[in-house]
Amino acid sequence: VIPLGWSIGLSAVLFVIGVVGVLVRRNALVIFMSIELMLNAANLAFIAFGRHLNDVDGQVIVFFVMAIAAAEVGIGLAIIVNLFRLRETVFVDEVNLLKG
Amino acid sequence: MIPALFAAFAAILVVSSLMVILHRNPVTSALFLVLAFCALAGIYLLMGAEFVGMVQIIVYAGAIMVLFLFVIMYLNLQKDVETGVQVALRRGLGWLLGAVLLVEGGLLVSKAWAPRPTEPGATVPAVGNTEQVGLALFSDWLFPFEVIAMVLLVAMVGVIVIGKGLRASREGR
Numbered sequence: 386v387i388p389l390g391w392s393i394g395l396s397a398v399l400f401v402i403g404v405v406g407v408l409v410r411r412n413a414l415v416i417f418m419s420i421e422l423m424l425n426a427a428n429l430a431f432i433a434f435g436r437h438l439n440d441v442d443g444q445v446i447v448f449f450v451m452a453i454a455a456a457e458v459g460i461g462l463a464i465i466v467n468l469f470r471l472r473e474t475v476f477v478d479e480v481n482l483l484k485g
Numbered sequence: 486m487i488p489a490l491f492a493a494f495a496a497i498l499v500v501s502s503l504m505v506i507l508h509r510n511p512v513t514s515a516l517f518l519v520l521a522f523c524a525l526a527g528i529y530l531l532m533g534a535e536f537v538g539m540v541q542i543i544v545y546a547g548a549i550m551v552l553f554l555f556v557i558m559y560l561n562l563q564k565d566v567e568t569g570v571q572v573a574l575r576r577g578l579g580w581l582l583g584a585v586l587l588v589e590g591g592l593l594v595s596k597a598w599a600p601r602p603t604e605p606g607a608t609v610p611a612v613g614n615t616e617q618v619g620l621a622l623f624s625d626w627l628f629p630f631e632v633i634a635m636v637l638l639v640a641m642v643g644v645i646v647i648g649k650g651l652r653a654s655r656e657g658r
Contacts, residue, residue: 391495411565442625458549
């Protein structure tokens, strides 16, 4: 019912919005949210192709991606909180040292 | 009816994701991201992926975004200051690169790349969507499922270690 091209086009637009967000923002938290947008664009493509091929495997992979995203968000936010404790900033261009 | 709903959800999705990257206040960005995830869940429902749509709302809009909001409010962030030549330059470059990427994607999509349907016409499955996903998950995908469980465990341990902080880990507490 929904053409495959629409879903893939929407997924591409969503991914590009995520990429632009990573490139233009300085706030580490917003960069992180943009990464979530890109993950969701990939999820949408998986669901669309799974629907197109009449296969449930696409939905299973999306389930795995969500689990990975949850793990990633936990670790990433812990790192950002630690960064804020050390540097009092979440702006990525003010953080230029590898050694704390 | 379904194409109209798809278009409406897609419009909400694109506008709210744009607001995520354009708004200065991180809390507002996070709330728009919740809206985007809910619209995406609606699109999943339209595509017949009911289980994934519900998990999207519970895990993404519920758990992950609450964690984001918690951290934003814990750090007590104010509105981002985005001034200066360097920042403006980077923003212009970012939008330019995004436009190039979008054109590239459009060219790829317009080519004849789509695989043909393996079965003509959508066959109606004998069982519900959740049951289908569960059957696939615990038969063909059992090993990846166990690996994901280990990944989540390792992530949990990692978060605890990182969250304790540098000084605490140096002192061996």
